[in-house]
Amino acid sequence: MYKTAVARTLRERRILHDVSLELTYRCNLDCFFCYNDREKAGQLLSVQQYSVLLEDLARMQTLFLMLTGGEPMIHPHFFEIGRIARDLGFVIRVRTNGHSLSRRNCERLVDEVAPFMVEVSLHGASAEVHDRQTRVCGSFKRLLANIENAKQAGLRVAAVSTPTAWNQHQIAEMFDVCDSLDIPLRFQGPVAPRDNGDTAPLVIQPAEATWARIAEVQRQRFDQTAGSRQQIASEEVAVEADAETPVTCSVGTAGVDIDPFGNVQACMHLQEIAGNVHEQSIEEIWNHSPLFKRARQRAVDAAQLFTDKPRKQLGAPLYCLAVEENLGKSHCGGCAAGEQQAPA
Amino acid sequence: MAELFLSLCPQVRHRAVSEEGVLVHLDSGRILVVNEVGLHIINTLTEPSTHRELIASIEEQFDVSSECAAIDLEAFLAELEREQVLIKGARRGDPVNV
Numbered sequence: 191m192y193k194t195a196v197a198r199t200l201r202e203r204r205i206l207h208d209v210s211l212e213l214t215y216r217c218n219l220d221c222f223f224c225y226n227d228r229e230k231a232g233q234l235l236s237v238q239q240y241s242v243l244l245e246d247l248a249r250m251q252t253l254f255l256m257l258t259g260g261e262p263m264i265h266p267h268f269f270e271i272g273r274i275a276r277d278l279g280f281v282i283r284v285r286t287n288g289h290s291l292s293r294r295n296c297e298r299l300v301d302e303v304a305p306f307m308v309e310v311s312l313h314g315a316s317a318e319v320h321d322r323q324t325r326v327c328g329s330f331k332r333l334l335a336n337i338e339n340a341k342q343a344g345l346r347v348a349a350v351s352t353p354t355a356w357n358q359h360q361i362a363e364m365f366d367v368c369d370s371l372d373i374p375l376r377f378q379g380p381v382a383p384r385d386n387g388d389t390a391p392l393v394i395q396p397a398e399a400t401w402a403r404i405a406e407v408q409r410q411r412f413d414q415t416a417g418s419r420q421q422i423a424s425e426e427v428a429v430e431a432d433a434e435t436p437v438t439c440s441v442g443t444a445g446v447d448i449d450p451f452g453n454v455q456a457c458m459h460l461q462e463i464a465g466n467v468h469e470q471s472i473e474e475i476w477n478h479s480p481l482f483k484r485a486r487q488r489a490v491d492a493a494q495l496f497t498d499k500p501r502k503q504l505g506a507p508l509y510c511l512a513v514e515e516n517l518g519k520s521h522c523g524g525c526a527a528g529e530q531q532a533p534a
Numbered sequence: 535m536a537e538l539f540l541s542l543c544p545q546v547r548h549r550a551v552s553e554e555g556v557l558v559h560l561d562s563g564r565i566l567v568v569n570e571v572g573l574h575i576i577n578t579l580t581e582p583s584t585h586r587e588l589i590a591s592i593e594e595q596f597d598v599s600s601e602c603a604a605i606d607l608e609a610f611l612a613e614l615e616r617e618q619v620l621i622k623g624a625r626r627g628d629p630v631n632v
Contacts, residue, residue, distance in 0.1 A: 192556065192565050199552045207551070253549040253556060281547045281558045306547075306560050346563070 200444040206476050208445035209247055210256040210458055211240075213265040215450060218289050220325040221313070223354060223381050223391035225459065226260060230386070232451025233468060237267045239452070241274050246472050248278040255280035257305075258458075260450070263290040272303030283307045285350075289329060291336035296343035308340055312349040312375065314356070315363030322356055337371050349375040353404060358396040362407050377404050380506035380513065385459055387519025398505035405507075436493035438501065438509045442486030446476065456485035459512030485511075539582035540611070541621050548576055559619060566617060571596060572610055579620075 200207050214234075215226045235243070247255070255275050262268055263286050275282050282303060288310035291299075299305060310333065314320035320330035340347045349368050353361065361377075368375040381396070383389045439457075447458040452467040454475045464482065465475030476482070488511055501509040542548075548557040555573030557566040568576060571592065578591050585607070592603040614620040 192567055196551050196554065196556060196567055199554065203552050205551055207549075251549040251551065253547065253558070279547050279549075281560070304560065306558065306563070 197444075204476075204482075205444060206247070206250050206252050206446065206472075208254040208256075209252050210258055210445070210447040211262075211271075212258055212260065212447065212449045212458065213262040213268065213271065215260040216264055217259065217261040217287065218264055218326075219261070219287050219329055221287075221311075221323055222325060223323070223352065223394055225382050225384050225391070227384055227386035227388075227461075230449070230451070232449075232453065234450055235452050235467065237270055237274075239467065240267075240271045243448070243467055243472055244271075244274050244278050244280070248280070250473055250476070253281055254283070256283045256285060257303075258285040261287055261290065263295065269298055269302050272299070272305075276302070276304045281306045283309060285309045287311045287324070287329075288333045288336050288340075289326075291340050293339045293343070296336075296339045296345060299340075299345060300343050306346065308345050308347050309350050310337060310340075310347060312351045312364060312367070313354075315360040315367045319357050319360055323354065334367075334371070337373065341372070347371075347373045349373055351375060351377050352379050352381060353377055353396040353400045354381055354394040355396050356394055358400040358403070361400065361403050365407060365411065380504035380508075382459070382504075382510070382513045383516040383519070385461055385512075385516060387516050389517065392504070395504055401505065401507050435490055436497075437486070437489040438492040438496075438511060439489050441489050441511065442482040442484070446472075446482075448472075454479075456482050457512055459510070460485060460515060537584040537586065538622055539584055540579060540588070541582040542576065542579045543619055543621050546619050557619060559617065562618065564617065566619070568610075571606065575607065575610060 199205070215228050215230065217224070217226075244255075257268070257272060257275070259265070262284060265271070272282065272284075282305040284299070284303070284305045284307070286308060291308070291310070299308070312320070312333070313323035314330065317328075317330040320333070321327055324330075337347055337349075349364075349371075351357070351364055357364070365375055379396075379401075381391050381394055383392060441457045441460065446464070447455045448467065449455065454464045454467065454472065455461065456464065462481060462485075464479035467475070492509060492511055492514075496509065501507060503509045503513055543559070545560045546557055547560065548555055550573055553570040553573070555568040555576050557568065557576065558564075559566075574592065574595055575588060578588055583591075585604075588607055589600050589603045592598065592607060593600050596603075611620060
């Protein structure tokens with residue numbers, strides 16, 4: 191019902207149902223393949239502006255709110271913004287690297303933000319692999335302890351991982367780690383260029399066979415757990431591609447991303463700006479910017495490329511407009527300056 | 535005997551999607567979709583309300599008889615109770631969700 195009738199209504203009536211707030215691009219880890227453009231600049235939104243923005247979104251009937259970053263929990267007003275969002279009745283997800291989930295912060299999350307879900311980033315099944323990607327010694331050990339803190343506080347936790355050349359040999363083991371913590375794990379990818387077009391992260395793209403390996407492990411696990419699965423809202427919140435018109439993703443239909451400087455984008459990674467909440471209300475931007483319709487059309491056009499073949503991009507079984515666009519930014523003539531080496 | 539007040543469980547979030555309503559229970563993770571009348575009842579339940587007040591509100595909003603409103607209301611409230619969306623015995627002035 192939700193994925194069919196409601197998703198269709200959202201598309202047809204253009205209801206802004208799902209919003210991501212990138213609260214900051216700062217981070218307390220230093221992941222080699224981070225996609226954020228840390229050079230991006232602008233005037234940060236104030237708490238007062240977040241308050242007005244969230245009130246506008248509540249009035250517009252936005253239901254799902256993602257607090258993300260960078261690392262959202264190191265925003266100096268993270269809990270204040272989260273509290274405002276909770277009081278306005280959003281279903282809140284916090285996407286964090288998990289480094290700040292101390293016992294005290296977990297208790298504060300429960301008491302002040304009441305998120306529906308906390309998603310943490312897992313980069314490997316051992317300290318050696320995880321810490322290599324985060325470039326912060328001790329981050330793996332701390333993540334596992336913090337996940338325990340979060341669960342003990344009563345938070346619903348899920349893990350997200352990007353397969354890379356450095357962790358591709360630990361796919362099954364990462365599932366085992368998450369099983370031992372009793373949290374679900376999903377993989378996302380591919381390793382993408384940074385949002386400014388920097389292709390340095392691509393040197394740790396996993397082998398193409400990794401995706402088949404992930405599918406195989408997931409299939410085995412699916413068979414083993416048949417009958418005991420329970421679909422939860424976190425798996426339903428995305429407004430799915432509609433059946434009538436093939437699209438590569440749901441961009442432009444019912445969700446936006448708002449960066450730390452108030453720029454409103456159709457997607458976190460498509461850097462074209464629909465408007466800025468320093469200058470206009472989110473309602474004006476959503477109702478009047480032509481960008482969303484254009485983004486939707488791009489997803490429709492892109493789907494036409496795959497009418498007779500499976501989607502594939504950088505070895506991953508999908509196609510993302512933003513990855514394609516950000517790859518295009520790096521085409522500067524093919525000089526040696528564009529070539530990157532992975533750090534040791 | 536004092537009338538029983540009903541209200542939404544604080545763990546439930548909801549929004550209108552055009553004429554329908556979407557509810558998410560934060561504990562169970564379940565999503566409920568309700569029709570226009572259901573959305574009206576949900577919105578009314580954001581303040582503790584009695585059966586009588588709910589029936590009167592439905593009558594007024596949808597131009598139906600109180601008998602018809604009462605039958606539909608009972609069925610709907612039973613479903614909300616099954617989904618653990620409803621709190622019985624709330625008092626006016628109790629904190630409620632948006």
